[in-house]
Amino acid sequence: MADRPTTAAAYRALLGAQLRAQTQYRFSFALDTAASALITLLDVVSVLVLFRVTPALAGFSFTDSLLIAGLANAAFQLCDMCVGNIDTMREYIRTGRFDAVLLRPLRVLPQLVFGDFSPRRIGRAAQALVVLVVALSLADVTWTPARTVLVVIAPLSGAVIFGAVFVAGSTTAFWFVESGEFANAFTYGGRDFTIYPVGIYPGWFRAVFAYSLGFAFVAYFPGLALLGRPDPLGTPGFLPWCSPLVAVLAATAAALVWRVGVRHYRSTGS
Amino acid sequence: MGTVSTVLSPPALRTGMALAGAGFRRWATYRQAMLAGAFTNTVFGFLRTSVMLAVAAGAGGVAAGYRGPQLATYVWVGQGLLAVVQLWGWTELSDRVRTGDVQSDLLRPVHPVLSYLAADLGRAAFALCSRFVLPMVVGLIAFDLYLPHRPATYPLFLLSMLFATVVSFGVRYLVNLTAFWLLDIRGVIMAWLLCSNALTGMYFPIAFLPGWAQAVLWYATPFPSILQAPVDVVVERGTAGHQATVLAVQGCWAAVMLAAAVVVQRRAERRLVVQGG
Structure with a gap:
C-alpha cells in the first residue's frame, strides 16, 4: 500500500537532483x-526564409505552410519534453551504465526520462504552442466543433507518433552498440519531414516516411482537415481525421519493440 | 620569436603529420558509427533536396540565383561537409579541462593548438574519404546534381574545404576553451549549435537572407566560411572572381580563428585549476 508514494518520491528526487545540478553553473x-529557445524557433524561421524566395511550396501558400510547420513543431516539442532524453540511451548502453538502470527497483523507461530531464524543455514546448496559435490566427480556418477538437488532439497524437519513433529508434542500440546517429535519421529526420507538405517529397520516399512511419499524420493531414482542403495527392477524405488511431498503433508497436530490445540487452562491460 | 618558421621546420612538420595520421586512424576505427552517420546524412540529403527543389520550382526555376541542380548540389555537398568540418559534437578538450587531463596536453613539447589542429585535419581527411563520399555517391545517383564546369574549381574546392575545416576547428576550439572559465560549457555549446545551424548555410542558403544580413554574416562572422563557402565554390556561384573572393574571405577567417585560439589558449592556461586528486 505504501508502494505508490515511495515510487513518486523517487522520481521527484531524481528530477530535483537534475534541476539543482543544472542550475549550479x-x-x-x-x-x-536562451539559445535553446531560439533553436526551437529555427524550423519556423526557415519556413519564413524559404518564402522570401518562393511564393508557394508544392501549391501551399505561406500561411498554409506555416500552419503545417506550427503543428509539426508543437508535436515534436511536446514529444521532446516527455521522451526526448531517450536519445541518450545509446550512451547508457555503450558505457554500460544501463546495468545500473536495470538494477534499480523502478521501471526502465521512466527512469531514463526523469533521470536527465531539462527544465528548458517545458519552455520549448510552451513556445511551440504559442507559435501554433499565431499560425492558426494567420491561417484561413473556418472553425467547427470537429476542428476545435482536432486542433487539441493533433499535437498530442503527433507527439505520441514522434515518441514512438524515438523509443523504437533508441532500441537499435541494443543490437548495434555503435549505432550512433542511425536513429536520428528517423527522429530528427521525421521532424524535418513533417514541417513541409508531403507533396514535395519523391514518391517512394514519401511512401516510407509519410505513410509507413506515419509522419503524414503528425501535421500534414491534420493541417488539411483544419484548412478544409482536399489532399492534392488524392488520398481518401477520411485520412486527415485518423491521427489518433495512427498514434495508438505507433505507440503499441514501439512498446513491443522496446520490450524485445530490453530482453535482448547484454551488458557491454568494460 | 619566429613561431611560423618553428611550425614549418621539418621536425615540427613530421610531428604534425604523425598526429594527423593518428587522428585519421583513430576515426577509421569506428566503422559502424561512420556508416550510421553516412546513412543519416543520406536521409537528410533526400529531405533537404526535396525542400530545395520545391523552392526552386515555386520560384520559377531560379531561387536567389541558384538553379535546381545547384541547390541539389548545395544540399548533398552540405551533408557531406558536416562530418568533414565536424560541425557538431566536439567536446574533447572541454572534457579534458573538466577532468584535469588537459595538464598532460600542456606538458607536451608541441603547442596544444597545433597538436589538436593536426589531429583534427587527420580526422577530416578520414571523413572526406568516408562520410563525404558515401552520401555524394547516393546524391549523384538519385538526383541531377550540378557538376563544376571549370576544371580549376576542383582544386579550389579542396582548398576551400581545408579552410572550412580550419575555421570550424578554430570556432570549436574557442568554444571548448571557455571551459577554463565556466567548467560547464553546456550553454556555450547550445549557442554554437544555434549559430552552426542558422548562420553557416546549413538550414538554408545564406543567399536566401536579405542583402544586409548576408554582408554582415560573410564579413563579420566566421560562420558562412564553414559551410556556405565551399558549397558556393563548388556550384560556381557567380564568376571566377567571386570564387576567389570567397576563398580570400575564408583564408582570412582561418588565420583569424587560429590566432584567436592561440591568444585565448595563453590566457586560459593562467586560469588552469587541475581538478581531481
Missing part, C-alpha cells in the same frame, strides 16, 4: 536557456 544555464 548560472551563466551556462542562462545561455543554454
